Amino acid sequence: xxxxxxxxxxxxxxxxxxxxxxxxxxxGGRIGRYLVSANLSGHDSxxxxxxxxxxxxxxxxxxxxxxxxxVVVDTPVIAVIDGKYGFGQTVTPQxxxxxxxxxxxxxxxxxxxxxxxxxxxxxxxxxMAAEAGLVSIHFVNAAGSVLxxxxxxxxxxxxxxxxxxxxxxxxxxxxxxxxxTSIVAEGKVLVASQGxxxxxxxxxxxxxxxxxxxxxLLYGPYTPTGxxxxxxxxxxxxAFGDHKGSGLAFMCEMLGGSxxxxxxxxxxxxxxxxxxxxxxxxxxxxxPAGFFPGDIAKYVDFVKSSKPAxxxxxxxxxGEPEVRMRKTRLTDGVPLPDDTWAAxxxxxxxxxxxxxxxxxxxx
Numbered sequence: 001x002x003x004x005x006x007x008x009x010x011x012x013x014x015x016x017x018x019x020x021x022x023x024x025x026x027x028g029g030r031i032g033r034y035l036v037s038a039n040l041s042g043h044d045s046x047x048x049x050x051x052x053x054x055x056x057x058x059x060x061x062x063x064x065x066x067x068x069x070x071v072v073v074d075t076p077v078i079a080v081i082d083g084k085y086g087f088g089q090t091v092t093p094q095x096x097x098x099x100x101x102x103x104x105x106x107x108x109x110x111x112x113x114x115x116x117x118x119x120x121x122x123x124x125x126x127x128m129a130a131e132a133g134l135v136s137i138h139f140v141n142a143a144g145s146v147l148x149x150x151x152x153x154x155x156x157x158x159x160x161x162x163x164x165x166x167x168x169x170x171x172x173x174x175x176x177x178x179x180x181t182s183i184v185a186e187g188k189v190l191v192a193s194q195g196x197x198x199x200x201x202x203x204x205x206x207x208x209x210x211x212x213x214x215x216x217l218l219y220g221p222y223t224p225t226g227x228x229x230x231x232x233x234x235x236x237x238x239a240f241g242d243h244k245g246s247g248l249a250f251m252c253e254m255l256g257g258s259x260x261x262x263x264x265x266x267x268x269x270x271x272x273x274x275x276x277x278x279x280x281x282x283x284x285x286x287x288p289a290g291f292f293p294g295d296i297a298k299y300v301d302f303v304k305s306s307k308p309a310x311x312x313x314x315x316x317x318x319g320e321p322e323v324r325m326r327k328t329r330l331t332d333g334v335p336l337p338d339d340t341w342a343a344x345x346x347x348x349x350x351x352x353x354x355x356x357x358x359x360x361x362x363x
Contacts, residue, residue: 001195004333005339005361011036013348013361014048022057022349023065023087027280030089038121042325043178044196045187046121047342049296050321052227052347054118058085059351061280062271063087064116069094072261072298077102079111080261088119088274096125099280107285111259116274118142123322125176125278130174135281138164141257144269147218148182151246154209156236159265160185161252165318167302168283170293175300176319181249182237190228191217195337225343 003015005263015032019025031054039047057063071079078100095113095125102109105122119125122138129136142159150157162179167175180186192199193215195222204218204253219228239246257264262275283292290352306315329335336344348358 003338004335005341006333007036007040007330009361010039010048010334011072012052014260014344017051017055017344017348017351017353018058020348020353021055023058027066027090030093034089034124036334037124039336040326040328041121041123041322042329043187043322044191045123045185047187048334048344049187049191050090050118050120050337050341055347055351057272058087067091069113071098075352076103077106077109079109079354080131081111081113082261083113083126083269083273085115085119085273088117091116092119092125093128095276096278097138098126099278100129100134103134103282104117104132105282109280109284111278111280113276113278114262114273115172115258116262116276118272119274119276121163121178122164122276123176123319124167126164126176126178127174129204129280130166130168130176131169131342133157133168133283135283136164136166137279137281138162139255139277140164141253141275142272143257143265143267143275144265144272146187146265146267147230147237148239148249149205149211149249151239152167152193152268154236155204156205156267158182158239158246158253158267159257160237160248161249161256161265163248163252166211167296169296172301173320173323175296175317176322178241178318181245181252183245184237185238186218186230186237189218191337192341193222193228194224194339194343195211196200203238204235205238206354208333211238225346232328276356318330 011032018031035048047070064085067084068127069091070082071323073080081095099111100111126136140162145159148158160182162180164178199213201213204212218230218233220232239249253264256275300317319359328334
């Protein structure tokens with residue numbers, strides 16, 4: 001069973017939860033906006049299902065409210081940024097704005113971010129750059145979050161290590177490629193464990209090497225609304241694409257983790273932190289003749305003209321499914337599995353949100 005809530009109402013409810021948890025009104029609003037944006041895009045794994053976990057991290061002091069980043073290295077084209085364990089929805093846009101501004105001045109910039117709370121859907125930051133007219137490339141890791149088995153192994157060695165590219169298109173939605181280098185993001189296992197979409201067969205692997213799809217492999221025992229702790233499970237998520245996805249995950253750990261100063265994923269680290277290496281490129285500098293937009297349009301049409309593999313099928317380009325889902329969910333509302341919604345409401349009560357405010361959203 002599911003409940004369906006209008007996006008603006010859900011966004012405001014999440015904002016109020018985090019304001020009650022000790023965040024500023026502005027930060028609560030950002031958390032609500034970006035989490036619901038992930039749901040609207042169809043990436044429920046990075047949406048409001050994260051509310052209980054974020055609130056627990058805030059309570060435990062492993063993520064901090066209203067942080068202003070430190071710029072550790074600052075050159076005309078490079079910035080090294082310490083997020084100081086602030087909420088990802090607060091420190092990541094600060095880092096992205098720095099990268100965008102440097103790129104506007106110089107045509108190219110490179111920015112690393114370390115010690116960030118969960119940065120959410122990486123595509124949000126690619127879309128932010130695309131709105132400024134810039135191409136962006138992002139390599140991400142999650143130190144302390146050891147979830148994924150490398151190709152040929154069964155023991156966890158990688159985070160889900162996302163990779164993202166965004167390309168602006170004047171007058172159109174950007175092209176955005178955004179994926180975990182595992183078969184599924186950990187958040188999709190979380191969603192499945194709370195009654196949401198089931199995992200693909202073989203997305204996980206057990207300690208004996210047998211592929212599986214039961215979330216208990218990753219989390220161990222859990223109650224319907226209880227927090228999921230991946231440290232209690234005996235299995236792992238599998239890297240996508242055999243050696244290719246595994247190799248890309250390794251490089252995301254090197255670039256998003258080691259190079260940024262966040263550190264490659266290590267079970268001994270304990271405290272979760274996202275690291276990210278981002279490149280920003282200004283097409284107007286690389287392409288003064290204006291060839292790029294026209295060639296993008298021509299190639300998109302060429303790719304989409306391919307005969308579908310199945311009757312009624314369609315070839316889609318990166319970012320197209322998200323745009324369509326956003327239109328649908330803005331109209332129809334955001335569907336949430338009952339267990340997910342119950343866990344969010346339980347979190348709202350745990351941080352002291354007024355019961356009348358909770359009832360306003362649950363009615």
